[in-house]
Amino acid sequence: QVQLVESGGGLVQAGGSLRLSCAASRSIFRIATLGWYRQIPGKQRELVATITSGGSTNYADSVKGRFTISRDNAKNTLYLQMNSLKPDDTAVYYCHAYVMGVHYWGQGTQVTVSA
Numbered sequence: 861q862v863q864l865v866e867s868g869g870g871l872v873q874a875g876g877s878l879r880l881s882c883a884a885s886r887s888i889f890r891i892a893t894l895g896w897y898r899q900i901p902g903k904q905r906e907l908v909a910t911i912t913s914g915g916s917t918n919y920a921d922s923v924k925g926r927f928t929i930s931r932d933n934a935k936n937t938l939y940l941q942m943n944s945l946k947p948d949d950t951a952v953y954y955c956h957a958y959v960m961g962v963h964y965w966g967q968g969t970q971v972t973v974s975a
Contacts, residue, residue: 862886862964864955869969876945876973882938882955882966890933892959896940898951898971905954909940922948945973 863885872878880896895910909919909929917929928941938955950973955966 862888862892862957862959862962864957864964864966866953866955866966866969869953869971871972871974872945873974874946877941877943878945878971880940880942880953880955880969880971884936884938884957887936888959889936889938889957892957894929894931894938895956895958896929896938897954897956898949899954899968900951908953911938942971945971947973947975949973 865883866880868878868880870878891913893910893912896908897905898908899905907920908923909917909927911917911929911931919927926942926944930939950971952968952970954968957964
């Protein structure tokens with residue numbers, strides 16, 4: 861079992877920055893494909909960014925050039941640096957790990973961007 865705990869969400873003005881962190885409970889983290897997803901009430905959860913165990917990244921078109929996903933395997937921690945935030949980025953952000961055929965999710969952290 862892998863537990864994921866997000867932190868770093870909050871309220872920020874448009875144009876501002878936030879960095880989300882996701883701490884994993886086990887070192888198996890280092891072989892996992894990791895990602896950030898977000899969800900607005902009443903809508904489906906959507907992909908924000910992913911990073912493989914080898915460091916390859918993928919981003920949703922809506923965040924390319926503004927968000928950066930990274931991982932620190934020594935600390936079992938995943939990050940999402942979010943710059944130039946927009947009100948449309950307001951959502952609950954979830955950390956995700958996929959390892960050995962199993963999906964794990966964090967509890968989510970709220971990000972609110974005011975106009």
